[in-house]
Amino acid sequence: MIKPERNSSELLEKLFTDDEHIELSVMDEDKLQLSNFNSYQCIYLLNLNELSNGLSNALIDFTNNGGSICIFPGNNVNIESYNYLFSRLETSQLSTKDTTTLKMDALNYQHELFSEVFLREDEDIELPYIKESYRFQRYSSSRETNVITSNNGSAAFTETPFGYGKIYKFSFPLDSENK
Numbered sequence: 001m002i003k004p005e006r007n008s009s010e011l012l013e014k015l016f017t018d019d020e021h022i023e024l025s026v027m028d029e030d031k032l033q034l035s036n037f038n039s040y041q042c043i044y045l046l047n048l049n050e051l052s053n054g055l056s057n058a059l060i061d062f063t064n065n066g067g068s069i070c071i072f073p074g075n076n077v078n079i080e081s082y083n084y085l086f087s088r089l090e091t092s093q094l095s096t097k098d099t100t101t102l103k104m105d106a107l108n109y110q111h112e113l114f115s116e117v118f119l120r121e122d123e124d125i126e127l128p129y130i131k132e133s134y135r136f137q138r139y140s141s142s143r144e145t146n147v148i149t150s151n152n153g154s155a156a157f158t159e160t161p162f163g164y165g166k167i168y169k170f171s172f173p174l175d176s177e178n179k
Contacts, residue, residue, distance in 0.1 A: 034058035042068040047173045049074035056085040063089060064163030071167070072174040073134055089167050091144050091160035092136035098154075103129050105151035111159070113147060130156070133172040 016024045025040070029048060037043065037058055045051075051059075059069055073082060073094065083093040104127035109118060127148070136155050138144060148157040150171075160167045 029055075037062045037067065038065065040067065042070060044070045044072070046072050047074045047175060049076050050078040051081045051085055053084065056081070056088065059085060060088050063165035063167060066164035068166045068168065070170075072170045072172070075132065075173050075175070077134070086169075089160065089162045090142065091162070091167050091169065092138040092142055092155070092158065095135045095137040098133050098135055099131070100152075101129055101131050102133060102150040102152055102154070102156070103127060104148050104156050106149040108145065108147050108149075111145065111147050113159075130172045136169070136171060 013024060013026065016022045032055065034054060040062075043059065043062065045059075063069055077094065079094045086093045107114060107125065107127070109121045130150075133150070133154070133156065136158065138155075142160065144155075144158050144160040146155045146157075147159055147168075148155075150156045154171065156171050158169050160169070
């Protein structure tokens with residue numbers, strides 16, 4: 001898991017701490033060893049505001065070779081640095097920041113991430129609100145799938161296959177202040 005200096009990883013650390021099948025490594029973005037990416041199955045980018053070209057190129061190679069990346073953008077992202085990565089991964093790009101409070105509204109129950117999670121589809125499921133998010137600009141050739149959609153119809157969480165890997169993108173930072 002790659003995180004900025006502030007401790008945004010606590011939520012995921014709590015989620016994975018008691019899972020005997022997951023070994024979690026947390027790294028600050030300034031201490032990354034890009035050459036070690038191939039020793040991981042999934043890399044989480046937590047609330048980074050900018051992605052260097054070196055990091056983006058390492059993530060492209062990692063995903064192309066079968067790794068997965070899960071991205072939570074920072075609060076004040078450099079959109080061009082993110083879109084460099086997203087265009088190379090053939091997934092939707094960031095367009096604008098939306099400061100409207102949105103409710104996560106719809107789950108794609110058919111998505112593989114939810115298989116064996118829910119016994120049935122629940123139209124009254126309570127999903128969280130997010131205070132700020134980014135809009136994605138999707139291209140017609142994108143193979144991206146919405147996993148969770150907001151009440152305004154925008155994507156809150158998506159999946160895109162690339163090479164032998166997958167890209168999981170959230171439209172909002174993973175931050176307790178954002179819910």
